[in-house]
Amino acid sequence: MAASGGTKAILAALGANAGIAVAKFVGFLITGSSSMLAESVHSVADTSNQGLLLLGQKTAQxxxxxxxxxxxxxxxxxxxxxxxxxLFTLGAVFAIYEGIHKIQHPEELTSPLVAVVILVVAIALETYSFGTAITESKKVKGRKTWWAFIRQSKSPELPVVLLEDAGALFGLIFALIGVGLAVLTGDPVWDGVGTIMIGVLLGVIAITLIIEMKSLLIGEGSGEEELKTIVGQLTMGDIERVIHIRTQYIGPEELLVAAKLAMRRGMPIDEVARAIDEAERRVRESVPTARLIYLEPDLDRTRV
Structure with a gap:
């Protein structure tokens, strides 16, 4: 479900961002707005990002x-x-650079109404994309808060699209505010201020994603509740306790479990093998992502 939901959210974002990017570039060429240019680059980056996420899903198979x-x-x-x-390099850095340049060298906007219309349409399209990401994420996040879902999810696509769409939506609002204030006050500096706001927003989102994706890339283990479930399923019958256990996600739907188990003393080798097999079966049934399980039987040497 997570993979199909992630793919649906990616495709919705891909279609929306591709169309929005074209419209924004046209708006920039007509108006000369730096906010529109920053948002245009942002949408191109987002469209490329969705393509990379789809590529990652393909190569991972x-x-x-x-x-x-x-x-x-x-x-x-x-x-x-x-x-x-x-998102950081093309989105945040470019937007901050362009915003500073616009403040230092302000230029009057031409046909600002065009920019406003394009931004309003883009907000509507981005709202649809963001709504799709929220709907698909709700199917897998359970009772977790949104922040906990982003921090703890082992499937990267939904958190990435969720944050990207949120950044795109708020970025459009910042661009609209910048263009609107530039028109109302007659001071084009506000267009640059809106552009810097977009850059800072994208920077925060990008750094958050970099930290979370780096953690997953290096290798994360089971969460507290999942680990408790695995240990509980292992310590039954002839298995007295788990001496030590290591887990690691080697993919969003593939968990590696390695554990040393203290067996009941005096067990024949065939009973040990049967107990290990039963323990594997219980873990797989309780935690379907636990596809690679390596269990080593041993004696509880802490007993006197």
Whole structure:
């Protein structure tokens, strides 16, 4: 569900941003607004980002090889990390640079009404894209807060699209405010101020995504509740306790579990094997993402 929902959100954002980018560039050529130029570059970056997210989903489906025995699931994390970098470099840095330039060398806007109309239409399209991302995210976030969902989600596409769309929507509002104030006051400096606001917003979102995607790319383990479930399923029957356990997501839907288990003393080897098999089965049923499980039986040497 997470993957299909993520794909739907990506496609909605891709279509919206591609159309918006063209409209914004036309608006910039007509008006000369730096806010419109910053938003145009932002939309081009977002459209490229959605293409990268789709590419990551595609390459992550490759089968495991001798060189990559655990598969290519982390491709989705890699391309999401690249998306965050692009959002920062092409979006935030360019917008801040253009805004400072506009404040230092203000120029009167021509046909500002065109910019306003384009921004209003773009806000409507971006609202649709953002609404799609929210709808698809609600299916998998459960009772978590939105911030917890962004921080804890192992599937990168929905958090990335969610934050991108939020940034795009608020960026359009900032651009509209900048153009509107420039028209109302007759001072084009406000257009530059709106552009800097867009850049700062994109910078905050990009840095947040870079931190989260870097953490996933390096390798994150199970959350507290999931780990508690795994340990609970392991410590049943002839398994007395978990001596130690390590988990790591090697892809959004693929969890690696490795544990050393203290077995009941005096068990025949066939009973040990059966207990291990049963423990694996219980974990897989309770945590479907636990696809790679390595369990090592041992004696509880803490007992006297």
């Amino acid at each position: 490759r089968k495991a090889t001798k060189e990559h025995p655990f598969g290519y699931g982390r491709d989705r994390y890699f391309y999401s990390f690249i998306v965050a970098l692009i």
